[in-house]
Amino acid sequence: MLEEPIVTLRAVSDDDEDLLYRIAADLDTWEERSPASPAPLSLAAYRARRARGELDGDADFIISVDGRAVGRCTLFHEDRLARHAEVGIALLPDERGRGYGTEGLRQAVEFGFGRRNLRRLYLWVLASNRAAIASYGKVGFVEEGRHREHCWVRGRYEDEVAMGLLRSEWRG
Numbered sequence: 001m002l003e004e005p006i007v008t009l010r011a012v013s014d015d016d017e018d019l020l021y022r023i024a025a026d027l028d029t030w031e032e033r034s035p036a037s038p039a040p041l042s043l044a045a046y047r048a049r050r051a052r053g054e055l056d057g058d059a060d061f062i063i064s065v066d067g068r069a070v071g072r073c074t075l076f077h078e079d080r081l082a083r084h085a086e087v088g089i090a091l092l093p094d095e096r097g098r099g100y101g102t103e104g105l106r107q108a109v110e111f112g113f114g115r116r117n118l119r120r121l122y123l124w125v126l127a128s129n130r131a132a133i134a135s136y137g138k139v140g141f142v143e144e145g146r147h148r149e150h151c152w153v154r155g156r157y158e159d160e161v162a163m164g165l166l167r168s169e170w171r172g
């Protein structure tokens with residue numbers, strides 16, 4: 001019988017630079033991940049951004065599957081007064097579609113609510129990003145609204161969907 005892969009979250013180490021750079025520089029999913037205009041991202045520019053702390057979240061995780069790093073998940077823009085934070089997630093291209101992102105997100109949500117005492121998590125996602133929206137829905141996020149035609153994505157305008165999850169709705 002095949003063993004289920006074990007998905008865990010862990011801290012970022014120096015050895016993860018290649019993975020994180022490959023995700024950050026992936027032009028195919030640039031608009032899905034970033035509000036900045038798409039552009040080739042050199043390793044030197046990526047390192048400079050990291051050194052300036054521009055890529056740091058409030059809780060940065062590597063998603064690991066059976067010990068292999070497959071992606072990242074971050075809680076950022078944390079508001080300690082209102083107790084909410086934004087979530088970001090991305091996997092390497094070859095690792096998508098196998099449930100790893102959904103399980104990694106589930107664990108990040110558990111961390112946010114259970115360990116950092118947050119009461120609301122939210123994110124923004126392109127309306128065309130069906131896999132991401134399905135994944136977030138499986139974890140419990142619901143659509144809260146949208147910015148109509150807010151994003152320019154590979155030749156057309158697209159809605160940006162707001163999704164959120166309250167701790168009171170969370171069935172960890």
Ligand SMILES: CC(C)(COP(=O)(O)OP(=O)(O)OC[C@H]1O[C@@H](n2cnc3c(N)ncnc32)[C@H](O)[C@@H]1OP(=O)(O)O)[C@@H](O)C(=O)NCCC(=O)NCCS
Binds near residue numbers: 029033
């Ligand atoms: C978004 C992302 C993190 C999701 O993680 P993942 O591991 O690929 O997601 P899963 O394999 O758990 O799939 C989630 C669901 O989406 C569904 N799905 C996959 N592709 C789909 C598609 N094209 N249309 C509709 N649903 C789709 C899957 O069927 C799955 O549901 P199921 O388990 O009931 O079958 C990952 O795909 C990714 O890194 N994408 C590129 C970066 C990105 O878009 N980040 C999000 C920015 S908001």
